[in-house]
Every structure is written in C-alpha cells, then in structure tokens.
Amino acid sequence: MTQLADAIVRSDPFEVATCWAHGFVPDQRRAPTTTSPREALAGVIRPALLDGPCYVTFSGGRDSSAVLAAATALARAEGLADPVPVTRRYPHIPDTDENEWQELVVSHLGLRDWIRLDLTDDETDLLGPTAQASIRRHGVLFPPALHSHGVVYQHMRGGSMLTGEGGDEVLGARRVTPLTLLRRRRTPTLALLRRACDALLPRPLRAAAVRHELPVAELQSWLLPDAANRHSRMLAAAEATEPLRFSDAIAWVGRKRVWHTMDINQRIVASDYDVRAINPLIHPDFLAALARAGGFWGYNGRTSVMKALFADVLPPSVLTRGSKGAFNRAYSGRYTQAFAREWDGTGVDTSLVDVVALRSQWLSDTPTMSAAMLLHSAWLGTQNNAEASS
Numbered sequence: 001m002t003q004l005a006d007a008i009v010r011s012d013p014f015e016v017a018t019c020w021a022h023g024f025v026p027d028q029r030r031a032p033t034t035t036s037p038r039e040a041l042a043g044v045i046r047p048a049l050l051d052g053p054c055y056v057t058f059s060g061g062r063d064s065s066a067v068l069a070a071a072t073a074l075a076r077a078e079g080l081a082d083p084v085p086v087t088r089r090y091p092h093i094p095d096t097d098e099n100e101w102q103e104l105v106v107s108h109l110g111l112r113d114w115i116r117l118d119l120t121d122d123e124t125d126l127l128g129p130t131a132q133a134s135i136r137r138h139g140v141l142f143p144p145a146l147h148s149h150g151v152v153y154q155h156m157r158g159g160s161m162l163t164g165e166g167g168d169e170v171l172g173a174r175r176v177t178p179l180t181l182l183r184r185r186r187t188p189t190l191a192l193l194r195r196a197c198d199a200l201l202p203r204p205l206r207a208a209a210v211r212h213e214l215p216v217a218e219l220q221s222w223l224l225p226d227a228a229n230r231h232s233r234m235l236a237a238a239e240a241t242e243p244l245r246f247s248d249a250i251a252w253v254g255r256k257r258v259w260h261t262m263d264i265n266q267r268i269v270a271s272d273y274d275v276r277a278i279n280p281l282i283h284p285d286f287l288a289a290l291a292r293a294g295g296f297w298g299y300n301g302r303t304s305v306m307k308a309l310f311a312d313v314l315p316p317s318v319l320t321r322g323s324k325g326a327f328n329r330a331y332s333g334r335y336t337q338a339f340a341r342e343w344d345g346t347g348v349d350t351s352l353v354d355v356v357a358l359r360s361q362w363l364s365d366t367p368t369m370s371a372a373m374l375l376h377s378a379w380l381g382t383q384n385n386a387e388a389s390s
Contacts, residue, residue, distance in 0.1 A: 008268055009261045011142050016377050017223060017352040018231045019370040021142050021261040022238065027251070033288045037309050040289030042074045044280040048160035049080045051276065055115070055156045056163070058085035058105075060098035061324045062306060063167025065105045067280055069313035071162055072109045083162065086115040086152060088124070088330070095326040101318065108315050115155055122333030124148040126372050127379055131335075134269060135376050136383075142261050144372035145331060146269045153273035161275050165266075166259055166282035170290070171305045174249045175199050175242045180297045203240045211236035220370055222358035224351070246298030247291035254287040332367035339379055347381020348374050 015021060033040065048054045049071065056068040071083040085106060090096040106114055122128055126148060134147040141147065153161075178195035182188060198209055214232050223231060238256075243249050253259075259282045270277040280286055299305045306319040340362035345355045353374065361371045 007264060008138060008141065009264050011140065011261075011373065013349040014227065014230070014352060015142065016140055016373045017227060017349060018220065019142065019144065019373045020231070020235075021257040022234050023257045024238070024252075024255040025257055025260050027255060028284075033285070033292055035285075035289050037286060037289045037293050038070065040283075040285045041070050041280055041309075044278065044283040044285055045071045045074055045162060046078075048162055048276070048278050049075050049078075049083065051160050052081055053156075053159040054081070054083040055086050055159050055161050055275075056083045057152065057161060058087050058102065059164075059325060059327075060087070060101035060105060061164065062302075062318060062321055063164030063171070063281060065101075065164075065314060065318050066167065066171075066306065066310045067162050067164045068105065069109060069310060070280075072111065073313050082111055082113065084113045084115060085111065086155060086161075087117065088152060089116055089118050090120070090327075090330050091118060092120055093327075093329045096330055098325045101321070104315060105318060108318075109313075117152065117155065119151065119330070122335060123151045124330050125333035125335040126331045126375055127335040127339050128333065131376075132379070134272070135380055137272070138265075138269065140373055140376045140380060141265045141269070142258075142373060143265070143369070144376055145369060146266055147376065148331060149266075149269065150273060153270055153275050156273065156275045158274050159276070161270060161277045163266075163277070163279050164281060165262065165279045169253055170250070170281050170287065171302055171309075173301045174246055174298055176244050176246050176249065176296070176298055177301055179244075180246075181300055183297065184300065186300075199244065207236045207240035210239045219368060222354050222361055222371060222374070224354055227352040245296050246294040247296065249298075250287050250291040250294065254282065254284060328367045328369060331369065331372065332362070336362060336367075336375065339375075339382075343378055343382070345378075346385055347378035 011021065035043070054071065056064065056071060058064045058068050068083060068085055075082050087102055089099070123130065125131065126144060128148065130150040131147040134150060176199065178192055178199055181192060182196055186192070198206065201209065211232050214235060220228060220231070242252055263279055263282065267277045299308060303320050311319060340359055343359060348355065348358065358371060358374060361368065362375060
C-alpha cells in the first residue's frame with residue numbers, strides 16, 4: 001500500500017485480488033481519557049451537527065440506529081437542528097428490506113425529516129454510471145462500494161455525514177468475551193467452554209484454529225491456490241494477535257488498516273460532493289472511551305454493549321436485534337452482468353486470479369463484494385485499452 005499526495009490509499013495487486021487491507025497502522029498511544037463512551041461519541045458527533053446540515057446514513061441496523069439516536073439526543077440537548085436520516089431502499093430486492101425497523105427507529109426518535117431513496121434502476125451497481133465516473137476519477141479503491149455511493153452523497157451536498165461503519169466489529173464480541181460470560185456465572189454450554197478454551201490458546205494455535213474456520217476457498221473461489229493460502233494465513237495471523245484484555249483489544253481494532261483505509265478513501269470520495277464524512281464508531285476518541293469503560297473483562301457481547309450505551313435512546317427490540325439486511329445484490333445489476341459477459345480477461349493479475357472462476361462469480365446468483373475491486377480493475381483496464389487503441 002502506498003499513500004499518494006492526494007491522500008488516497010492505494011491497494012497493491014494482492015489486496016485488489018483479495019479485496020482487503022491487511023495489517024495494522026502503527027500504535028499511537030493516546031492520553032488516558034476520563035470520559036464515558038457516550039460523552040466521547042457526543043464529542044465526535046457535535047462538529048457534524050454544528051457544521052450542518054447533518055445527515056446520517058441510516059439502514060435500520062443497530063449501528064446506524066445507534067449513531068442516529070445519539071446524534072438526535074445530542075442535538076436536542078444542545079438546541080441544534082435534528083440530524084436527517086438518509087436511507088437507500090430497494091423495493092425489488094427483498095433481502096434489503098429493513099422498512100419495519102427503519103420506521104420503528106424514526107418514529108421512536110420523533111424525527112420529521114427523512115430522505116428515503118427508492119432505487120429501482122441499478123443506481124448502485126458497481127459499474128453503474130455513478131460508479132464509472134468515480135472509478136475514472138479515483139481509480140480502484142477499497143472499499144469498492146464507495147464508487148457507488150455518489151447516488152447517496154448527491155443528496156447531502158454541503159453537509160456533514162455520519163455513518164455506523166465499523167460498529168459490527170467495535171461493538172461485537174472480543175477474544176475475552178467467553179471468559180467474561182463464564183466469570184459472570186452464565187450457565188456454561190459446551191460451545192461456550194470451547195470458545196473460552198480457544199481464547200486462552202497460545203498465538204500459533206489460535207492462528208491455526210482461526211485459519212481452519214476461514215471459508216476462503218468457498219468465498220473467494222477465484223483466487224489461485226497460492227494466493228488463497230497466503231490470504232488465509234495473513235487473515236488468521238492477524239486475528240491471532242488480538243489481545244486478551246478488552247481495553248487492549250479495542251485499541252487493536254482501531255489499528256486495523258481496513259478501517260483506516262476505508263475512513264480516508266470515504267472522506268475523499270464524499271468530498272467530491274462537498275460532503276464531510278465522519279465515522280463515529282471507529283473514531284479514536286470513542287474507541288479510547290469504550291476501552292476505558294470495558295477495562296479487562298469488557299461486556300457480555302454485542303447486545304450488552306448496545307444496552308450499556310444506547311438504552312436511553314433506542315427501543316429494546318432494536319438493542320437486542322440479531323438480524324440485518326443483505327445488500328450485495330444491490331451492487332450487482334445489469335451493468336456488472338453485461339460487462340462480465342463480454343470481458344476478455346483484461347485488467348487483473350492472472351498470477352493471483354483464475355479468470356474463468358472470477359467471471360463466474362460476477363455472473364452468479366450470490367454476488368460478493370470480495371470480487372468487486374477486481375471488477376473495477378478489469379473495467380478500468382478494458383477502458384484504458386480501448387482508449388489506447390482508438
């Protein structure tokens with residue numbers, strides 16, 4: 001990875017093939033904090049409310065609901081304008097249907113303004129017109145969905161945008177969680193006892209256990225064997241470095257390159273639309289406060305964190321929700337399908353990728369975002385070749 005003068009974070013061919021940003025950024029120790037997680041979250045959100053209008057990308061899931069609720073509570077406490085949720089809806093893709101949850105949260109918060117975008121014409125296709133313009137401007141980026149987000153960003157021009165990015169990992173279970181559950185006298189099951197034992201394994205054994213459970217071969221069938229093995233080894237080795245102490249594990253999450261890459265590239269793409277992007281749940285101030293609050297043992301799991309942080313602003317059913325929408329099909333429409341059918345293999349590293357398997361993935365009924373950077377690389381390579389020969 002190299003970081004160019006314009007601050008875009010570029011991916012090397014292996015990262016494009018795997019659609020991942022491996023590794024960690026250097027540890028930057030912060031001064032000890034005395035603020036609570038909600039106070040820290042308020043500190044991150046406040047500039048977006050002050051430098052409004054403030055928008056929140058809102059799917060109805062727990063992460064975006066938490067950010068929207070926290071921002072609404074802060075705005076009303078300080079006499080600022082309410083944040084405006086912005087929701088993508090795909091009436092023709094049932095897997096994305098979150099309408100009931102969205103209505104529940106917005107009604108609970110009493111919000112009057114709500115931008116609902118009904119997308120029925122493959123607007124967020126990874127090779128749709130919006131994405132193509134962004135790829136031409138910025139090149140291949142991680143995460144690849146950023147190139148399609150102009151469909152949403154254009155409705156926020158001149159404003160600030162809050163997202164729930166990173167919440168699944170930051171607010172989810174950590175390595176220590178099974179031990180925490182046992183310590184707090186939760187009735188042990190064989191599965192919980194096994195997870196607790198796994199948490200105490202030495203790092204090499206934990207890496208082996210993680211690698212055994214990784215479905216890389218099934219999920220990334222386009223990778224050639226050497227590339228697939230390297231990818232799974234790197235993923236497992238990285239996961240095995242998670243510290244046992246909850247507070248250290250939260251700091252460890254914050255150092256993952258995947259979040260830094262997403263944060264930087266998102267801000268750049270959003271700025272094309274005069275939108276200021278902020279990801280509160282992966283902000284260093286919030287992570288530091290959450291780490292302090294959790295101490296060694298942390299929380300009992302995702303629902304426990306949600307209740308501890310957001311019980312005063314969200315309905316109980318949202319705090320305990322376990323389901324979430326699936327949006328992969330919203331990114332694979334007629335533009336992607338048409339390109340995949342005509343593609344001649346241009347634009348990808350064939351020392352890493354099986355071209356036939358890759359095309360099959362793009363055309364399959366189960367699209368995955370993990371093949372999306374290769375899609376953009378192939379499209380851009382094809383465009384460059386066509387322009388060179390014209």
